[in-house]
Every structure is written in structure tokens, then in C-alpha cells.
Amino acid sequence: MSVIEEWSFQNNIRDIDVDLFDNFAQVINIKRDNILILLDDGFKVQKCIFNGTINYNNDDELQILNEQNKQLRCDIESKIEELGRQQNKYESYKRDQKLLSQEVKETHEAFLMAKKCYKKFLRVYYSIEKRNKDKQTIFFQFFTESKKDAENYSVRLIRDSKSGYYELLSTTPKLNSLKELQRRLKETNDVPGIMCSIRQAFVVIKENKH
Incomplete structure (x- = not known):
């Protein structure tokens, strides 16, 4: 009788173990499923506030951040390209300024040389006698x-500094063509041409005196 009871008791223990194991396995499976659901909800379903107004899930937020990046x-590349264009313009401007400065220098030097040769070979003297407004x-x-020689073979001109026009005032000696020269200068403002004509007339007068 005792053997039967002992055998029956052992069977009950095994049944309890089986039941507990099955229950534990079910609990584990439920917990695992819950964890998977929570993870899935966290990455795909869970909502968050973006920019304080619109709700997005994490995937959408990540996509938005990628788009913003x-x-x-693109904005940074555009700014870099614009900076490069401005840099090229600046470099071009510096080159142009350097060339212009060199050109001005060469022109000024040529002017000074021409002025020196002009005075040496043509032997002329000039000065601004007076200014009036x-x-x-x-x-x-x-x-x-290099100096004024009385009034011989001289010319007086009036220059308007605003308009840049010249007026032939007088010649010494007085030329027969003075009025014609005055008219030509008034019409053309061709000072070099008028001065060449006056000098040639003076040359003729000077040669006739010898």
C-alpha cells in the first residue's frame, strides 16, 4: 500500500513540474512578445513632438533630419560656390587694378618724356598768369x-575749367589771321592745331626779319 502511495506521489510531482514549466514557458513567451511589441512600437509607432507642433514617429523624424541635412x-555648397565666384572677381579686379596702375604709370612717364622733348626741340615757355573763378x-x-622773353612770339589763351574750352585772346605780334584762328578754336577747341598754325606764322615772321 505504501509503495503505491509513493508511486502516486512521484507522479504528482512530475505533473506539477510539467505544469510549472509550461506556465513558465508561456510567461516567457508572453514577455518576449511584449518586449518585441514595445520595441516595434518604440521605433515605428511611438509619436514624438517635432518643432513643437506636429507629431512624427521616430522613422519620420529621422527621414526629416536626413532631408534637412x-x-x-546644398546650401553650404551653394555658399562655397558663391564665395569662389566672389574670390575670382576679386582676383580679377586686383589684376585689372595692377594693369591699370602700370598703364597709368607708363602713360605718365611717356607724357613727362614727351613734355621734356617738346620743350627741348620746340623751345617753348608757358605759365598760368592769373586765375579768376x-x-x-x-x-x-x-x-x-625757361623764361619769358618780353612779349615776342607769344600767345594768350583763356581756359574755362568747367567746360574745358579754350579761347584765343591775343598774339604778339598780332597775326593777320587772328580772327580766323579765334573762330576755328571756338568751333573745334583744337588747341594743338591752332598752336601749330600760330607757331608756323611766327616762324615766317622771324625768318623775314633776318
Whole structure:
């Protein structure tokens, strides 16, 4: 009798173990499923506030951040390109300024050389006798180089500094063609041409005296 009871008791223990194991396995499976659901909800379903107004899940937020990064990258590349264009313009401007400065320097040097040769070979003397507001009276004398020689072979011009026009005031000696020269200068403002004509007339007068 005792053996039967002992055998029956052992069977009950095994049954309890089986039941407990099955229950434990079910609990584990439920917990595992719950964890998977929570993880899935966290990455795909869970909502979050973005920009304080619109709800997005994490995947959407990540996509938005990626799009924003792309836009920022495009903006940065655009700014870099614009900076490069501005840099090229600046470098071009510096080169142009350097060339212009060199050109001005060369032109000025050429002007000074021409002025020196002009005075040396043509032997002329000139000065600004007086200034009156916008008017200047210029004295110009041929056949002398560094000083005024009385009034011989001289010309007086009036220059309007605002308009840049010249007026032939007088010649010494007085030329027969003075009025014609005055008219030509008034019409053309061709000072070099008029001065060449006056000098040639003075040359003729000077040669006739010898």
C-alpha cells in the first residue's frame, strides 16, 4: 500500500513540474512578445513632438533630419560656390587694378618724356598768369625755353575749367589771321592745331626779319 502511495506521489510531482514549466514557458513567451511589441512600437509607432507642433514617429523624424541635412549641405555648397565666384572677381579686379596702375604709370612717364622733348626741340615757355573763378589766363611763348622773353612770339589763351574750352585772346605780334584762328578754336577747341598754325606764322615772321 505504501509503495503505491509513493508511486502516486512521484507522479504528482512530475505533473506539477510539467505544469510549472509550461506556465513558465508561456510567461516567457508572453514577455518576449511584449518586449518585441514595445520595441516595434518604440521605433515605428511611438509619436514624438517635432518643432513643437506636429507629431512624427521616430522613422519620420529621422527621414526629416536626413532631408534637412541634405538641404543644409546644398546650401553650404551653394555658399562655397558663391564665395569662389566672389574670390575670382576679386582676383580679377586686383589684376585689372595692377594693369591699370602700370598703364597709368607708363602713360605718365611717356607724357613727362614727351613734355621734356617738346620743350627741348620746340623751345617753348608757358605759365598760368592769373586765375579768376573758373577762368585761367595762360601765357604761351615760342623760341624760348625757361623764361619769358618780353612779349615776342607769344600767345594768350583763356581756359574755362568747367567746360574745358579754350579761347584765343591775343598774339604778339598780332597775326593777320587772328580772327580766323579765334573762330576755328571756338568751333573745334583744337588747341594743338591752332598752336601749330600760330607757331608756323611766327616762324615766317622771324625768318623775314633776318
